[in-house]
Amino acid sequence: MVAALRRLLPHLLPHLLPHAALALGAGVMLLPFYWMVLTSIRPPAEIFNVSLWPIPESFAGLANYARAASQAPMARFMLNGVIVCAGILVVQVLTAVPAAYALAKLKFPGRRLLLTLVIAALCVPIQALALPLFVGLAKAQLLNTYFAQMAPFFLSVFAIFLFRQSFRSYPDEVIEAARLDGFTEMEICWGLVMRGSLPALAAFSVFSIVAHWNDLYWPMIVVSDTALAPPPLGMLLFSDAESGADYGALMAGAAIVTAPMVLCFLIARRHFIAGITMTGVK
Amino acid sequence: MTPQSLDLVGIGKSFDGADVLENIDLAIRPGEFLSLVGASGCGKSTLLRIIAGLETPDRGSVAIGGRDVTEADPSDRNIAMVFQSYALYPHMSVRQNIATPLRMRRLPLAARLPVIGRLVPGLGATRREIASAVEDAAEALQIRPLLDRKPAQLSGGQRQRVALARALVRAPAAFLMDEPLSNLDAKLRAHMREELAGLHRRLGATFVYVTHDQIEAMTMSDRVALMEAGRILQLGTPAELYERPASLSVARFIGTPAMNLLPVEIDGAGRISGLGRDLGLEAPQGKRGPATLGLRPEDLRFVANGSPARILRTEHHGADRYVTLEILDRSAPTLTLRQRADEEPIPGADGTVALGFHAGRAHLFGADGARLVLRARRQVAA
Amino acid sequence: MSVLDLALPSAGVPATRRPRAERRMMRRGLMFAAPAALLLLATYIVPLLVLGGFSLTDYKLGAVSTRFIGLDNFVQAFHDPVFRRALANTVLYAVIVIPCGVGLALGVALLVHGRRRSRPFWEIAYFLPVTATLVAMATVWQFLLHPSLGPVNAAIRALGYAPVSFLATPSLMIPTLAVIGIWQVLGFNMVLFLAGLTGIPKDLHEAARLDGAKNPIDRFLTVTWPMLGPTTMFVVVTTSITAFKVFETVAVLTKGGSGSETLLYALYLEGFEYSETGYAAALTLLFLALILILSIWQTLHLDRKVHY
Numbered sequence A: 001m002v003a004a005l006r007r008l009l010p011h012l013l014p015h016l017l018p019h020a021a022l023a024l025g026a027g028v029m030l031l032p033f034y035w036m037v038l039t040s041i042r043p044p045a046e047i048f049n050v051s052l053w054p055i056p057e058s059f060a061g062l063a064n065y066a067r068a069a070s071q072a073p074m075a076r077f078m079l080n081g082v083i084v085c086a087g088i089l090v091v092q093v094l095t096a097v098p099a100a101y102a103l104a105k106l107k108f109p110g111r112r113l114l115l116t117l118v119i120a121a122l123c124v125p126i127q128a129l130a131l132p133l134f135v136g137l138a139k140a141q142l143l144n145t146y147f148a149q150m151a152p153f154f155l156s157v158f159a160i161f162l163f164r165q166s167f168r169s170y171p172d173e174v175i176e177a178a179r180l181d182g183f184t185e186m187e188i189c190w191g192l193v194m195r196g197s198l199p200a201l202a203a204f205s206v207f208s209i210v211a212h213w214n215d216l217y218w219p220m221i222v223v224s225d226t227a228l229a230p231p232p233l234g235m236l237l238f239s240d241a242e243s244g245a246d247y248g249a250l251m252a253g254a255a256i257v258t259a260p261m262v263l264c265f266l267i268a269r270r271h272f273i274a275g276i277t278m279t280g281v282k
Numbered sequence B: 001m002t003p004q005s006l007d008l009v010g011i012g013k014s015f016d017g018a019d020v021l022e023n024i025d026l027a028i029r030p031g032e033f034l035s036l037v038g039a040s041g042c043g044k045s046t047l048l049r050i051i052a053g054l055e056t057p058d059r060g061s062v063a064i065g066g067r068d069v070t071e072a073d074p075s076d077r078n079i080a081m082v083f084q085s086y087a088l089y090p091h092m093s094v095r096q097n098i099a100t101p102l103r104m105r106r107l108p109l110a111a112r113l114p115v116i117g118r119l120v121p122g123l124g125a126t127r128r129e130i131a132s133a134v135e136d137a138a139e140a141l142q143i144r145p146l147l148d149r150k151p152a153q154l155s156g157g158q159r160q161r162v163a164l165a166r167a168l169v170r171a172p173a174a175f176l177m178d179e180p181l182s183n184l185d186a187k188l189r190a191h192m193r194e195e196l197a198g199l200h201r202r203l204g205a206t207f208v209y210v211t212h213d214q215i216e217a218m219t220m221s222d223r224v225a226l227m228e229a230g231r232i233l234q235l236g237t238p239a240e241l242y243e244r245p246a247s248l249s250v251a252r253f254i255g256t257p258a259m260n261l262l263p264v265e266i267d268g269a270g271r272i273s274g275l276g277r278d279l280g281l282e283a284p285q286g287k288r289g290p291a292t293l294g295l296r297p298e299d300l301r302f303v304a305n306g307s308p309a310r311i312l313r314t315e316h317h318g319a320d321r322y323v324t325l326e327i328l329d330r331s332a333p334t335l336t337l338r339q340r341a342d343e344e345p346i347p348g349a350d351g352t353v354a355l356g357f358h359a360g361r362a363h364l365f366g367a368d369g370a371r372l373v374l375r376a377r378r379q380v381a382a
Numbered sequence C: 001m002s003v004l005d006l007a008l009p010s011a012g013v014p015a016t017r018r019p020r021a022e023r024r025m026m027r028r029g030l031m032f033a034a035p036a037a038l039l040l041l042a043t044y045i046v047p048l049l050v051l052g053g054f055s056l057t058d059y060k061l062g063a064v065s066t067r068f069i070g071l072d073n074f075v076q077a078f079h080d081p082v083f084r085r086a087l088a089n090t091v092l093y094a095v096i097v098i099p100c101g102v103g104l105a106l107g108v109a110l111l112v113h114g115r116r117r118s119r120p121f122w123e124i125a126y127f128l129p130v131t132a133t134l135v136a137m138a139t140v141w142q143f144l145l146h147p148s149l150g151p152v153n154a155a156i157r158a159l160g161y162a163p164v165s166f167l168a169t170p171s172l173m174i175p176t177l178a179v180i181g182i183w184q185v186l187g188f189n190m191v192l193f194l195a196g197l198t199g200i201p202k203d204l205h206e207a208a209r210l211d212g213a214k215n216p217i218d219r220f221l222t223v224t225w226p227m228l229g230p231t232t233m234f235v236v237v238t239t240s241i242t243a244f245k246v247f248e249t250v251a252v253l254t255k256g257g258s259g260s261e262t263l264l265y266a267l268y269l270e271g272f273e274y275s276e277t278g279y280a281a282a283l284t285l286l287f288l289a290l291i292l293i294l295s296i297w298q299t300l301h302l303d304r305k306v307h308y
């Protein structure tokens, strides 16, 4: 038995070692998630119990989540997040697709200039534009609105760039044939060319939704009304208000805020990875 | 290094339950140029990779120079391989590419590290030896002027030479080549074919050469192993494969244009009839039933009174001419006849000709595809 | 030509005769590009010009009078201890996050790349932090690192050491934030490296083995590392940009207290908490210059990150 094991070990070791190393790293990566879920189902009395044992002595998940939902308008935060992300995505796609189509397939004066500006704008992070945009919105009395949360992101230069790359490979002959068949330019743009780039649309949607669902900087600047806060800001307000030691409710809140993106990721892993890694501009 | 023999015994390999190689036995002699030919997907590359150690066989054993290496790491087999893609290291100069096998073998790990490796003392002599071996290999393949370029700056033929130089710089036990010429244009391919054959003569090393191009196999090899569906159908010299194909499959594969195949019938007395007549040929006793008669295009003749046929098409290939014919009134397949271009075709009345064949060179295959001995009663049959 | 040409369909079209079809295509092109061009003007170009203007004044949001003060804001920035501290903190943060975030990701990618069946599992495990809302996870980290209630300090106590208050000890704050930064960026970089590894032809590894590279270190040095060169450069730049934009963890965990401001957080405080708009604009321009140097390089290589 021991001899057999000794003979097998040199063969097994190269297989076991990488798994062991990966498992160790994954343990660290997943520890916060595990701790979050574990604490969110532990009763407050067990808060001093630092063990990682997965089963709490008494299950307090319902109470914790209920407390989180009552102390902070969690549902409202989620709704705000959905409204803001959806609004941004819809306008981004509606404006970027025709522009990308024009840049890829149409000739018009100023085309090179527009393309240059788009590529230059790719280098400018939102944090650099926040100040003048904030002043402008303040002057227009638009702070604390959904519009203020969405407006800076209506134009996605990244979407224009990505869609243009994707549209360029669409065959010109098909577009010309469609024109002869009497399609309007809008029908060609949306019904043919965009239809042919659905993977790019899927990847961009994931990228956009994840980026704006998780964004804290801009909401923190333009929103002070709790009723309008998206999830990250809501979470921040909640954790600032929760100065006591009600970690159960706090972790329940964190779990609620994190869950949508994590669940989407687990369901559509491939699209997610493609969408998020398309760009370093997170 | 003296050339080494390669011995494969009972090699079997399957991927995901599908058998790719079944019980391959192959003894390759020292210094031999052996080609593996066969249709795409028949397992040639897999067999080559098993010899190299890049795949492990499920069954059977591999020996190099009589030493069993079935379990040995590729780096311990002293085998050189030229890949179809050449697999040159794109970030290294030609010089560094060729030096890599020697550096790996002769320098300790510390001395191979980038930057700090240079600081390891006491290796000056080894480094000089490596440098001069690289120069020699480059000289042999006439690529000295290219030594300081990167692979991306080379043409296909030049890359091919660099890959060869990297293989021969360390005098390996055997050279393995997986379709090394398939990325070259037709003219360069013909040229490299000669160079490879010349290189083999000069080095006297063992070559195993994979190709699906039978012309490459037939022109360069000492012996050819024809593979189909993971088995070796026939192993022999190019002449043997051409003149005595062991089976219908071999006969079909070898030769361009392909051998003409006629359905024939063997009667109880061994007489063979086809095209509606007795062909004047005899099969061995007891082989009655349907069979296939194989006729090389050059063994077909225009004769005075043969089977009437009509000329469908004539192709001119320089010295040779290929004539495609259709036997009249028969459901026989179209036939191809090859003749020297200076021979006149014999036109019959209204474009029909009379067709015969060289009976002594006909091939007969039984219903199972195996070769049958054939006896001719006349020299030219019709 | 100004950007306005794009927005106003007729302005840019010369009066020369052109074929009808071409004119029609031009009109369509302008129509299609107009909404995006207008938004570009409104959300990028005008704000950048205004930002430049602000930076030369002592403008305060809501103040009655504003003066032009030239480059005083920039001069002040370099004498401002808070800004200098923020810069130093951000650089320290980046100096920890970049090598560890890139190096560890490469290591993990190399290990994950070799796994066939378990690969999806490891991908999920390491990529999960990238998708999770950082603000919420920062709260969890705060709890994990809590001096008396967190399991990390429980482990430290169990080993016989005194508990460490990671987020209250000034010298430990930035390194602690950096560890969380590495935790967040690791999976992202791993995926980029995995894509790079997939792009290395298998032939090269096999050629190296036949050339005598028996040792995995040799194969790594001969093939993998040089072939990953472009990927590595890209990952380093991307990680740098992410590192210089660190904000969420500061906002949740230290609020810039005890001298732990980072660039973006200092900027946020000046511009939006203290309403020192002019001064914040100058800081923003400095921040932008830093990011631009990195992202221009990155944008020039944008094509390689579009892989799906």
Ligand SMILES: Nc1ncnc2c1ncn2[C@@H]1O[C@H](COP(=O)(O)OP(=O)(O)OP(=O)(O)O)[C@@H](O)[C@H]1O
Pocket: B015, B016, B020, B038, B039, B040, B041, B042, B043, B044, B045, B046, B047, B212
């Ligand atoms: N790593 C692998 N995994 C699964 N199947 C494989 C693998 N390698 C080869 N095969 C299968 O084994 C069979 C033989 O492949 P092999 O590459 O040896 O063919 P080949 O004769 O070299 O063909 P070609 O002339 O096209 O190169 C094919 O059906 C191929 O699909």
Ligand SMILES: [Mg+2]
Pocket: B044, B045, B046, B178
């Ligand atoms: Mg092959």
